[in-house]
Amino acid sequence: MANQSPTLSGLHAVLAEMSSHPAIKALLAWKPDALLDAKFDFGELTLTVAPTEIRAACATVQAAGYNFFEDMTAVDWYPLAPRFQLSYHILSHAFKERIRLRVMLDEAEPSVDSIMPVWAGANFFEREVFDLFGIHFADHPDLRRIMLPDDWQGHPLRKDYPVEGYR
Amino acid sequence: MTENPGAPVLELPASESTGERRMVINMGPQHPATHGVLRLVVELDGEIIVSVRPEIGYLHTGIEKTCEAKFYQQVVPLTDRINYLDPLSNNLCYCLAVEKLLDLEIPERAQWIRVLLTELSRLNSHLIWLGTHAMDIGALTVFLYTFREREEILRLFEAVAGQRMMTSYFRIGGLAMEPPLGWLDRVQAFIHGFPEKIDEYSNLLTGNPIFMNRLKGVGYLSAADAIALGVTGPPLRASGVDIDLRRDMPYSSYEKFQFKVPISTVGDTWARYEVRLVEMRESTKIVQQALDGMPGGAVKADAPKIVLPDREKMKTQMEALIHHFKIVTEGFNVPAGEVYQGMECGHGQMGYYVVSDGTAKPYRVHMRYPSFATLQAVETMCKGRLIADLVAVIGSIDIVLGEIDR
Numbered sequence: 001m002a003n004q005s006p007t008l009s010g011l012h013a014v015l016a017e018m019s020s021h022p023a024i025k026a027l028l029a030w031k032p033d034a035l036l037d038a039k040f041d042f043g044e045l046t047l048t049v050a051p052t053e054i055r056a057a058c059a060t061v062q063a064a065g066y067n068f069f070e071d072m073t074a075v076d077w078y079p080l081a082p083r084f085q086l087s088y089h090i091l092s093h094a095f096k097e098r099i100r101l102r103v104m105l106d107e108a109e110p111s112v113d114s115i116m117p118v119w120a121g122a123n124f125f126e127r128e129v130f131d132l133f134g135i136h137f138a139d140h141p142d143l144r145r146i147m148l149p150d151d152w153q154g155h156p157l158r159k160d161y162p163v164e165g166y167r
Numbered sequence: 168m169t170e171n172p173g174a175p176v177l178e179l180p181a182s183e184s185t186g187e188r189r190m191v192i193n194m195g196p197q198h199p200a201t202h203g204v205l206r207l208v209v210e211l212d213g214e215i216i217v218s219v220r221p222e223i224g225y226l227h228t229g230i231e232k233t234c235e236a237k238f239y240q241q242v243v244p245l246t247d248r249i250n251y252l253d254p255l256s257n258n259l260c261y262c263l264a265v266e267k268l269l270d271l272e273i274p275e276r277a278q279w280i281r282v283l284l285t286e287l288s289r290l291n292s293h294l295i296w297l298g299t300h301a302m303d304i305g306a307l308t309v310f311l312y313t314f315r316e317r318e319e320i321l322r323l324f325e326a327v328a329g330q331r332m333m334t335s336y337f338r339i340g341g342l343a344m345e346p347p348l349g350w351l352d353r354v355q356a357f358i359h360g361f362p363e364k365i366d367e368y369s370n371l372l373t374g375n376p377i378f379m380n381r382l383k384g385v386g387y388l389s390a391a392d393a394i395a396l397g398v399t400g401p402p403l404r405a406s407g408v409d410i411d412l413r414r415d416m417p418y419s420s421y422e423k424f425q426f427k428v429p430i431s432t433v434g435d436t437w438a439r440y441e442v443r444l445v446e447m448r449e450s451t452k453i454v455q456q457a458l459d460g461m462p463g464g465a466v467k468a469d470a471p472k473i474v475l476p477d478r479e480k481m482k483t484q485m486e487a488l489i490h491h492f493k494i495v496t497e498g499f500n501v502p503a504g505e506v507y508q509g510m511e512c513g514h515g516q517m518g519y520y521v522v523s524d525g526t527a528k529p530y531r532v533h534m535r536y537p538s539f540a541t542l543q544a545v546e547t548m549c550k551g552r553l554i555a556d557l558v559a560v561i562g563s564i565d566i567v568l569g570e571i572d573r
Contacts, residue, residue: 042267042506069397070509071518071535087520089507089535093394093408096415100507121397121540132231147227147572156232163236 007041014038014045022092023047023099026064027057034060037102046100054103055113058088062118066092066099069119072126074133078159083107084135088115105135114140132157189217194557196225202299202561203568207545214553219546226572234532238498239265242532244335249534250570251332252295255281255288255324256512258337261532263418264508264519265339268501269473277341277466278420283354283457284327284336285419285512286450290361291320292513292565293447300440300562301372304381309371316364319357326350340474341467351458358454365447372440382437386548386560389434396547397540400515401446402564405431405438412511423460424453436563443565473499498527514538514565536570 008014018024018040027034027047034057037048049057058069071089084105091098103112114137115122126137127146134155137143145152154161195206204225210217230249234242246261247254259281266273298313321331327346328336336343372378388398393406403410411428413421429445431438467474475494476487493499503525509518515537522531541564548560 041504044505044507046505068394070516071507071520071533073520073531073533073535075505075522075531087505087507089509089518089520091509093410098416098507098509100505119397120395121543124539124543125397145224147224149224156229161232163232 007039009039009041011035011038014040018045021045022064022095023061023066026060030056030060044098044100046102048102048104051103051105051112054086054088054101055115055118057101058090058115058118061090061099061101065094066090068093069115069121070098072115072122072129074129074135074157076133076157076159078107081106084110084133086112086129086135109136110134111136111138113138114143116140131155134158188212196222202566205542205561205566205568205571207557207561209554209557211554214555216549216552216554216557219549219557221542221545223542223568223571226568228573230573231532231534234529236528238527239501239529240339240494240498242529243338244333246534247333247335248569249573250292250512250514250517250536250567252567253288253292253513254332254334255284255336256292256510256517258335259285259419260508260510260512260517260519261521262337262339263510264506264521265501267506267508268504268521268523269339269470270502271340271468271470271473273341273419273468274465275420275462276464277468279457279461280342280346280466281337281419282421282424283454283461284324286453286457287320287323287354289450289513290447291317293443293450294320296443296513296562296565297368300565301378303558303562304378306372306375306378309368312364312368312371316361323350323354323357326353338467338474340470341465344477345466351461354454355458358451358458361451362448365444365451369444373444379437381555381559382435382440382563384435384437385552385556386436386563387434388544388548392547393434393544396544398515398544398564399537399540400511400513401442402439402541402544403515404429405442406434407432412509412516416509418508418510424456426450426453436559439563500525500527501529509535512537514567514570515541534570534573536573538564538566538568539571542566542571 008017034049035047039046068091070091073087075085077083082104086103088101089098114126126140129135130137130143131145131147132155190211192209193206194209196204206222208220208222230245243258246257250257294313294317298310301309324334325331328334388406390406390408393403409430414428426449429442431442471490476491480487481491501523503523505522507518507520509516518535520533521529524530549557
């Protein structure tokens with residue numbers, strides 16, 4: 001599993017080398033300043049977009065051929081700021097390739113638009129992040145806890161929640 | 168029951184569709200046809216399904232949180248507890264993700280044994296699906312036949328890993344150890360007779376009018392709906408989408424194997440049955456190819472600071488003893504970064520998202536499991552159909568609650 005592909009870090013390096021990549025091209029054509037950051041490592045492309053634009057960015061890459069929403073989750077970078085990272089993994093059946101869209105959220109009242117209008121299959125994934133990280137998804141039709149009981153206190157996958165729980 | 172898979176929703180008499188006669192029932196969490204602790208809140212109008220709401224989480228154990236408190240190598244045994252019917256696929260996907268972060272070269276023999284065992288694991292998963300699915304429909308006999316073969320697969324797992332179900336045989340950097348002498352011959356003996364066994368199941372079910380009537384035209388899912396809802400694996404291919412990560416984004420040297428990816432464009436429960444049956448035949452071919460071309464050499468990567476040394480070396484060489492002690496007590500550091508490794512397991516596309524902060528414990532491990540997404544499609548498949556069809560649909564999407572709840 002040797003990793004032959006070179007690592008590109010930073011928006012400038014990625015844009016210089018990969019400007020013909022279909023996802024990058026589509027996002028820049030939609031909005032020239034859509035990309036806040038980018039990196040290419042381990043053969044995977046990561047594109048960071050603004051939290052307010054994630055739904056439109058998803059719709060843009062969907063139209064560009066990245067047709068399959070595969071996975072979505074969060075990472076808690078506590079105590080760094082911005083605290084939460086949302087990673088959307090989107091697969092293209094045509095290009096046989098996967099991209100990662102990334103959104104960074106601040107600690108205070110983390111909220112982002114639901115991407116359910118683009119991919120209805122994000123439903124359970126967003127509910128899971130809501131349940132375990134306490135991130136709110138605007139316009140989600142059924143935002144309830146999914147794994148834990150409804151009366152559970154706290155969000156276990158946050159880093160300030162102890163592994164053994166509170167007892 | 169209509170023959171047309173795309174048949175529209177059953178028409179209700181005007182007096183019955185006012186919504187006044189609706190009833191809400193709980194199916195599960197202890198229902199025998201839900202394959203675990205799945206609870207479906209079903210809203211019914213007479214016998215016709217108006218909505219289905221899956222309520223999950225009864226098996227939630229917080230495995231993702233537990234992973235953050237373990238060394239990288241200690242996560243391997245957690246993974247096969249998630250999907251306990253396809254344990255080696257879980258092991259493989261996690262190991263591939265970490266190996267990607269570590270940039271480890273895995274010896275060819277280890278890769279081929281991984282392919283061989285992952286396909287046996289897929290057969291194991293499909294055999295349980297076939298047995299329980301047929302049993303839900305009322306064809307009890309097949310269950311006994313499929314479990315006969317599954318037992319043999321579990322004996323093969325036990326011989327290499329010492330465990331029947333929780334194998335943890337794949338380790339970061341290769342395999343736990345070389346398979347025992349004569350094990351490949353046992354696999355050969357099993358796989359030689361297996362296509363006949365598939366014929367046997369097929370004879371019991373494919374021409375069976377009761378089984379056909381229960382499945383044909385039931386649980387229709389269009390390709391567009393399947394993609395929108397995140398459905399993967401056999402249900403997606405049964406809806407006519409030609410994607411299989413083993414062929415399209417190969418890992419662990421799958422590119423060296425020849426196999427067909429079965430597709431059906433019908434999209435009903437019957438199509439999913441047919442696709443899985445062909446998949447079992449193709450898996451048999453992959454195992455045969457792996458046996459025929461099995462390369463020699465080591466089964467562990469040459470990375471003494473990551474891979475545990477052999478027992479013999481550990482007892483005789485100072486260096487090996489030190490490495491052994493270090494790995495067990497302190498783990499090994501993994502370079503910072505994030506990777507997503509996708510693969511095709513028995514139920515569909517699995518994915519491991521591993522984030523490392525450069526220490527010996529993963530900063531975040533997230534698993535994408537196929538059943539979790541596929542469960543969202545149940546309502547689309549069942550809406551407007553009879554409640555009896557719900558059992559056929561649940562069986563046909565082949566869910567494991569361990570991987571949904573994690």
